[in-house]
Amino acid sequence: MSNILEVQSLSKYYGDKAALNDVSLDVPKGQVFGLLGPNGAGKTTLIRIINQIIDADSGTILVNGEKLKPSHIKLIGYLPEERGLYKKMKVGEQLLYFAQLKGLSNADAKKKVRSWMDKMEIWEWREKRIEDLSKGMAQKIQFIATVIHQPNLLILDEPFSGFDPVNAELIKNEILELKDKGVSVILSTHRMESVELLCDHIAMINKSRKVLDGSIADIRQQSKTNQYHLKLRGHLADHPSNWQRVEGNFGYEKFLIQLNGHSTNQVLEEAIQFGDILGFEEVIPSIGEIFIQRVKDTDHE
Numbered sequence: 001m002s003n004i005l006e007v008q009s010l011s012k013y014y015g016d017k018a019a020l021n022d023v024s025l026d027v028p029k030g031q032v033f034g035l036l037g038p039n040g041a042g043k044t045t046l047i048r049i050i051n052q053i054i055d056a057d058s059g060t061i062l063v064n065g066e067k068l069k070p071s072h073i074k075l076i077g078y079l080p081e082e083r084g085l086y087k088k089m090k091v092g093e094q095l096l097y098f099a100q101l102k103g104l105s106n107a108d109a110k111k112k113v114r115s116w117m118d119k120m121e122i123w124e125w126r127e128k129r130i131e132d133l134s135k136g137m138a139q140k141i142q143f144i145a146t147v148i149h150q151p152n153l154l155i156l157d158e159p160f161s162g163f164d165p166v167n168a169e170l171i172k173n174e175i176l177e178l179k180d181k182g183v184s185v186i187l188s189t190h191r192m193e194s195v196e197l198l199c200d201h202i203a204m205i206n207k208s209r210k211v212l213d214g215s216i217a218d219i220r221q222q223s224k225t226n227q228y229h230l231k232l233r234g235h236l237a238d239h240p241s242n243w244q245r246v247e248g249n250f251g252y253e254k255f256l257i258q259l260n261g262h263s264t265n266q267v268l269e270e271a272i273q274f275g276d277i278l279g280f281e282e283v284i285p286s287i288g289e290i291f292i293q294r295v296k297d298t299d300h301e
Protein backbone atom coordinates (compact mmCIF):
# COMPACT_ATOMS: atom_id res chain seq x y z
CA MET A 1 0.00 0.00 0.00
CA SER A 2 1.37 3.42 -0.85
CA ASN A 3 1.48 6.41 1.44
CA ILE A 4 -0.28 9.71 0.92
CA LEU A 5 2.11 11.41 3.30
CA GLU A 6 5.64 10.67 4.45
CA VAL A 7 7.28 12.66 7.19
CA GLN A 8 11.03 12.12 7.36
CA SER A 9 13.23 13.20 10.28
CA LEU A 10 11.29 16.37 10.96
CA SER A 11 12.58 18.75 13.63
CA LYS A 12 11.32 22.13 14.78
CA TYR A 13 12.69 24.25 17.60
CA TYR A 14 11.26 27.29 19.35
CA GLY A 15 14.39 28.89 20.72
CA ASP A 16 16.31 25.94 22.15
CA LYS A 17 13.15 24.00 23.01
CA ALA A 18 12.24 21.18 20.63
CA ALA A 19 8.59 21.07 19.51
CA LEU A 20 9.44 18.18 17.12
CA ASN A 21 12.56 16.09 17.45
CA ASP A 22 13.48 13.87 14.49
CA VAL A 23 9.91 12.69 13.86
CA SER A 24 9.27 10.30 10.97
CA LEU A 25 5.96 8.71 10.05
CA ASP A 26 4.08 7.32 7.06
CA VAL A 27 0.37 7.92 6.54
CA PRO A 28 -1.05 5.11 4.38
CA LYS A 29 -3.51 6.02 1.62
CA GLY A 30 -7.20 5.54 2.33
CA GLN A 31 -6.85 5.02 6.07
CA VAL A 32 -7.72 6.99 9.18
CA PHE A 33 -4.45 7.78 10.93
CA GLY A 34 -4.64 8.86 14.56
CA LEU A 35 -2.07 11.43 15.65
CA LEU A 36 -1.99 11.21 19.42
CA GLY A 37 -0.05 12.72 22.25
CA PRO A 38 -0.48 14.63 25.49
CA ASN A 39 -0.85 18.42 25.61
CA GLY A 40 2.21 20.18 24.28
CA ALA A 41 3.60 17.03 22.61
CA GLY A 42 4.08 18.64 19.19
CA LYS A 43 1.00 17.50 17.23
CA THR A 44 -0.20 20.97 16.19
CA THR A 45 3.34 21.92 15.22
CA LEU A 46 3.51 18.91 12.90
CA ILE A 47 0.07 19.63 11.43
CA ARG A 48 1.00 23.29 10.82
CA ILE A 49 4.18 22.25 9.02
CA ILE A 50 2.22 19.82 6.79
CA ASN A 51 -0.20 22.67 6.01
CA GLN A 52 2.71 24.99 5.18
CA ILE A 53 1.68 27.51 7.84
CA ILE A 54 5.12 27.24 9.47
CA ASP A 55 8.41 25.74 8.27
CA ALA A 56 10.38 22.90 9.83
CA ASP A 57 14.01 23.49 10.79
CA SER A 58 15.04 20.22 9.15
CA GLY A 59 13.52 17.12 7.60
CA THR A 60 11.38 16.36 4.58
CA ILE A 61 7.68 15.90 3.86
CA LEU A 62 6.44 14.02 0.82
CA VAL A 63 2.85 14.16 -0.45
CA ASN A 64 2.10 11.34 -2.86
CA GLY A 65 5.86 10.85 -3.13
CA GLU A 66 6.51 14.50 -4.08
CA LYS A 67 8.29 17.02 -1.92
CA LEU A 68 5.77 19.30 -0.17
CA LYS A 69 4.98 22.37 -2.31
CA PRO A 70 2.37 25.17 -2.35
CA SER A 71 0.07 23.39 -4.84
CA HIS A 72 -0.38 20.56 -2.33
CA ILE A 73 -2.52 22.88 -0.22
CA LYS A 74 -5.47 22.18 -2.53
CA LEU A 75 -5.12 18.43 -1.94
CA ILE A 76 -5.47 18.93 1.80
CA GLY A 77 -8.53 19.80 3.86
CA TYR A 78 -7.53 21.15 7.27
CA LEU A 79 -9.88 21.56 10.21
CA PRO A 80 -7.84 23.48 12.77
CA GLU A 81 -8.53 23.24 16.48
CA GLU A 82 -9.06 26.98 16.64
CA ARG A 83 -11.83 27.44 14.16
CA GLY A 84 -11.60 30.27 11.69
CA LEU A 85 -14.90 31.44 10.27
CA TYR A 86 -15.80 35.02 9.43
CA LYS A 87 -18.34 35.91 12.08
CA LYS A 88 -20.19 38.58 10.11
CA MET A 89 -20.43 36.61 6.88
CA LYS A 90 -23.52 34.60 5.96
CA VAL A 91 -23.22 30.81 6.04
CA GLY A 92 -23.93 30.24 2.33
CA GLU A 93 -21.61 33.03 1.15
CA GLN A 94 -18.87 31.83 3.43
CA LEU A 95 -18.97 28.26 2.15
CA LEU A 96 -18.96 29.52 -1.44
CA TYR A 97 -15.96 31.69 -0.62
CA PHE A 98 -13.99 28.80 0.91
CA ALA A 99 -14.85 26.46 -1.97
CA GLN A 100 -13.67 28.99 -4.55
CA LEU A 101 -10.57 29.77 -2.53
CA LYS A 102 -9.66 26.09 -2.86
CA GLY A 103 -10.03 26.26 -6.63
CA LEU A 104 -13.62 25.27 -7.38
CA SER A 105 -15.41 27.15 -10.19
CA ASN A 106 -18.37 29.30 -9.18
CA ALA A 107 -20.88 26.82 -10.62
CA ASP A 108 -19.19 23.82 -9.05
CA ALA A 109 -18.86 25.61 -5.70
CA LYS A 110 -22.58 26.45 -5.69
CA LYS A 111 -23.49 22.84 -6.45
CA LYS A 112 -21.22 21.51 -3.70
CA VAL A 113 -22.46 24.02 -1.11
CA ARG A 114 -26.06 23.05 -1.85
CA SER A 115 -25.42 19.31 -1.71
CA TRP A 116 -23.39 19.46 1.54
CA MET A 117 -25.93 21.74 3.22
CA ASP A 118 -28.75 19.44 2.13
CA LYS A 119 -26.81 16.41 3.34
CA MET A 120 -26.29 17.99 6.77
CA GLU A 121 -29.89 19.25 6.74
CA ILE A 122 -28.90 22.90 7.21
CA TRP A 123 -29.89 24.53 3.92
CA GLU A 124 -32.26 26.80 5.86
CA TRP A 125 -29.26 28.35 7.66
CA ARG A 126 -27.77 29.78 4.46
CA GLU A 127 -28.80 33.40 5.21
CA LYS A 128 -27.72 33.29 8.88
CA ARG A 129 -24.54 34.94 10.03
CA ILE A 130 -21.95 32.78 11.78
CA GLU A 131 -22.20 34.97 14.91
CA ASP A 132 -25.87 33.97 15.20
CA LEU A 133 -25.12 30.24 15.20
CA SER A 134 -24.51 28.01 18.21
CA LYS A 135 -21.02 26.56 18.64
CA GLY A 136 -22.08 23.16 17.29
CA MET A 137 -23.83 24.73 14.30
CA ALA A 138 -20.70 26.73 13.45
CA GLN A 139 -18.62 23.56 13.76
CA LYS A 140 -20.80 21.91 11.12
CA ILE A 141 -20.15 24.81 8.75
CA GLN A 142 -16.43 24.57 9.44
CA PHE A 143 -16.50 20.84 8.72
CA ILE A 144 -18.19 21.46 5.35
CA ALA A 145 -15.64 24.20 4.59
CA THR A 146 -12.89 21.62 5.22
CA VAL A 147 -14.21 18.93 2.89
CA ILE A 148 -16.00 20.92 0.19
CA HIS A 149 -13.12 20.90 -2.33
CA GLN A 150 -12.86 17.08 -2.15
CA PRO A 151 -9.36 16.91 -0.66
CA ASN A 152 -7.38 13.67 -0.88
CA LEU A 153 -6.02 14.20 2.62
CA LEU A 154 -8.10 15.47 5.51
CA ILE A 155 -6.41 16.73 8.65
CA LEU A 156 -8.90 16.99 11.48
CA ASP A 157 -7.83 18.50 14.78
CA GLU A 158 -10.39 17.64 17.49
CA PRO A 159 -13.26 17.43 14.97
CA PHE A 160 -15.82 16.42 17.61
CA SER A 161 -15.31 19.27 20.04
CA GLY A 162 -18.46 21.33 20.56
CA PHE A 163 -20.77 18.65 19.11
CA ASP A 164 -23.59 16.95 20.98
CA PRO A 165 -23.60 13.12 20.74
CA VAL A 166 -26.03 13.12 17.79
CA ASN A 167 -23.95 15.53 15.74
CA ALA A 168 -20.71 13.83 16.79
CA GLU A 169 -22.14 10.59 15.39
CA LEU A 170 -23.09 12.39 12.18
CA ILE A 171 -19.55 13.75 11.76
CA LYS A 172 -18.08 10.34 12.58
CA ASN A 173 -20.20 8.78 9.83
CA GLU A 174 -19.18 11.51 7.38
CA ILE A 175 -15.52 10.75 8.11
CA LEU A 176 -16.09 7.03 7.50
CA GLU A 177 -17.99 7.76 4.28
CA LEU A 178 -15.11 9.92 3.05
CA LYS A 179 -12.69 7.14 3.93
CA ASP A 180 -14.81 4.69 1.93
CA LYS A 181 -14.43 7.02 -1.04
CA GLY A 182 -10.64 6.75 -0.71
CA VAL A 183 -9.91 9.92 1.28
CA SER A 184 -7.00 9.63 3.73
CA VAL A 185 -7.55 11.17 7.14
CA ILE A 186 -5.23 12.34 9.90
CA LEU A 187 -7.23 12.59 13.09
CA SER A 188 -5.76 14.37 16.08
CA THR A 189 -7.86 13.98 19.18
CA HIS A 190 -7.72 13.36 22.90
CA ARG A 191 -10.95 11.32 22.73
CA MET A 192 -9.70 7.79 22.88
CA GLU A 193 -13.06 6.19 22.15
CA SER A 194 -13.10 8.02 18.78
CA VAL A 195 -9.60 6.73 18.09
CA GLU A 196 -10.70 3.12 18.72
CA LEU A 197 -13.79 3.59 16.57
CA LEU A 198 -12.23 5.38 13.63
CA CYS A 199 -8.50 4.85 13.32
CA ASP A 200 -6.72 2.08 11.44
CA HIS A 201 -3.28 3.25 12.42
CA ILE A 202 -1.88 5.52 15.12
CA ALA A 203 1.30 7.37 15.91
CA MET A 204 1.93 8.93 19.28
CA ILE A 205 4.19 11.84 20.06
CA ASN A 206 5.41 12.66 23.55
CA LYS A 207 7.68 15.57 24.38
CA SER A 208 8.47 16.20 20.71
CA ARG A 209 9.48 12.60 19.88
CA LYS A 210 7.54 9.77 18.29
CA VAL A 211 7.04 7.07 20.92
CA LEU A 212 4.56 4.70 19.26
CA ASP A 213 3.60 3.88 15.68
CA GLY A 214 1.60 1.01 14.21
CA SER A 215 -1.81 -0.38 13.34
CA ILE A 216 -4.35 -0.29 16.17
CA ALA A 217 -4.70 -4.07 16.01
CA ASP A 218 -0.93 -4.67 16.27
CA ILE A 219 -0.43 -2.13 19.03
CA ARG A 220 -3.24 -3.61 21.12
CA GLN A 221 -1.96 -7.15 20.54
CA GLN A 222 1.58 -6.14 21.50
CA SER A 223 0.37 -4.44 24.67
CA LYS A 224 -1.19 -7.59 26.10
CA THR A 225 0.19 -8.64 29.48
CA ASN A 226 -1.04 -12.23 29.80
CA GLN A 227 -3.95 -11.23 31.98
CA TYR A 228 -7.45 -12.69 31.87
CA HIS A 229 -10.83 -11.78 33.29
CA LEU A 230 -12.76 -14.61 34.91
CA LYS A 231 -16.43 -14.28 35.83
CA LEU A 232 -18.04 -16.70 38.29
CA ARG A 233 -21.70 -16.92 39.35
CA GLY A 234 -22.78 -15.91 42.83
CA HIS A 235 -20.71 -14.81 45.75
CA LEU A 236 -17.52 -16.75 46.55
CA ALA A 237 -16.62 -17.39 50.17
CA ASP A 238 -13.05 -18.01 49.13
CA HIS A 239 -10.77 -17.66 46.08
CA PRO A 240 -7.09 -18.25 45.25
CA SER A 241 -4.83 -15.48 46.52
CA ASN A 242 -3.48 -14.68 43.03
CA TRP A 243 -6.98 -13.80 41.76
CA GLN A 244 -7.61 -10.09 42.07
CA ARG A 245 -11.32 -9.28 42.57
CA VAL A 246 -12.24 -6.40 40.24
CA GLU A 247 -16.02 -6.44 40.21
CA GLY A 248 -18.82 -8.12 42.08
CA ASN A 249 -22.48 -7.22 42.00
CA PHE A 250 -25.50 -8.44 40.10
CA GLY A 251 -24.98 -12.08 41.05
CA TYR A 252 -21.44 -12.59 39.81
CA GLU A 253 -17.84 -11.87 40.73
CA LYS A 254 -15.11 -10.90 38.30
CA PHE A 255 -11.41 -11.50 38.86
CA LEU A 256 -8.22 -10.43 37.14
CA ILE A 257 -5.79 -13.32 36.78
CA GLN A 258 -2.18 -13.16 35.67
CA LEU A 259 -1.24 -16.44 33.93
CA ASN A 260 2.27 -16.60 35.43
CA GLY A 261 3.40 -19.59 33.40
CA HIS A 262 0.11 -21.52 33.69
CA SER A 263 -2.03 -22.33 30.68
CA THR A 264 -5.55 -20.95 30.31
CA ASN A 265 -6.90 -24.50 30.69
CA GLN A 266 -5.08 -24.92 34.00
CA VAL A 267 -6.64 -21.70 35.25
CA LEU A 268 -10.07 -22.90 34.15
CA GLU A 269 -9.61 -26.31 35.82
CA GLU A 270 -8.89 -24.50 39.06
CA ALA A 271 -11.74 -22.06 38.53
CA ILE A 272 -14.34 -24.83 38.06
CA GLN A 273 -13.72 -25.87 41.65
CA PHE A 274 -14.83 -22.48 42.91
CA GLY A 275 -18.12 -22.12 41.05
CA ASP A 276 -20.00 -21.80 37.76
CA ILE A 277 -17.91 -20.06 35.12
CA LEU A 278 -19.84 -17.29 33.37
CA GLY A 279 -16.99 -15.86 31.34
CA PHE A 280 -13.27 -16.03 30.67
CA GLU A 281 -11.51 -13.64 28.35
CA GLU A 282 -8.13 -12.17 27.64
CA VAL A 283 -7.56 -8.58 28.75
CA ILE A 284 -6.52 -6.48 25.77
CA PRO A 285 -5.63 -2.93 26.84
CA SER A 286 -7.64 -0.10 25.32
CA ILE A 287 -5.88 2.62 23.35
CA GLY A 288 -6.59 4.98 26.29
CA GLU A 289 -4.77 2.65 28.69
CA ILE A 290 -1.90 2.18 26.23
CA PHE A 291 -1.66 5.97 25.82
CA ILE A 292 -1.35 6.58 29.57
CA GLN A 293 1.19 3.77 30.00
CA ARG A 294 3.29 4.98 27.08
CA VAL A 295 3.38 8.56 28.40
CA LYS A 296 4.46 7.28 31.83
CA ASP A 297 7.12 5.01 30.33
CA THR A 298 8.63 7.64 28.06
CA ASP A 299 8.49 10.37 30.72
CA HIS A 300 10.87 8.24 32.79
CA GLU A 301 13.25 7.37 29.96
Ligand SMILES: Nc1ncnc2c1ncn2[C@@H]1O[C@H](COP(=O)(O)OP(=O)(O)OP(=O)(O)O)[C@@H](O)[C@H]1O
Nearest residue numbers: 014018019020037038039040041042043044045046
Ligand atom coordinates in the same frame (compact mmCIF):
# COMPACT_ATOMS: atom_id res chain seq x y z
N1 LIG B 1 4.72 29.72 18.48
C1 LIG B 1 5.34 29.07 19.47
N2 LIG B 1 6.34 29.64 20.17
C2 LIG B 1 6.97 29.00 21.15
N3 LIG B 1 6.70 27.71 21.54
C3 LIG B 1 5.72 27.10 20.88
C4 LIG B 1 4.98 27.71 19.82
N4 LIG B 1 4.05 26.82 19.34
C5 LIG B 1 4.21 25.71 20.09
N5 LIG B 1 5.19 25.85 21.00
C6 LIG B 1 5.66 24.83 21.96
O1 LIG B 1 5.94 23.65 21.24
C7 LIG B 1 5.52 22.50 21.96
C8 LIG B 1 4.55 21.69 21.13
O2 LIG B 1 3.32 22.41 21.01
P1 LIG B 1 2.10 21.92 20.12
O3 LIG B 1 1.09 23.04 20.06
O4 LIG B 1 2.61 21.40 18.84
O5 LIG B 1 1.52 20.71 21.01
P2 LIG B 1 0.21 19.82 20.83
O6 LIG B 1 0.68 18.42 20.84
O7 LIG B 1 -0.56 20.27 19.66
O8 LIG B 1 -0.59 20.10 22.18
P3 LIG B 1 -2.18 20.18 22.50
O9 LIG B 1 -2.66 18.76 22.63
O10 LIG B 1 -2.20 20.86 23.83
O11 LIG B 1 -2.85 20.95 21.42
C9 LIG B 1 4.94 23.03 23.27
O12 LIG B 1 5.94 22.96 24.26
C10 LIG B 1 4.59 24.45 22.96
O13 LIG B 1 4.67 25.24 24.12
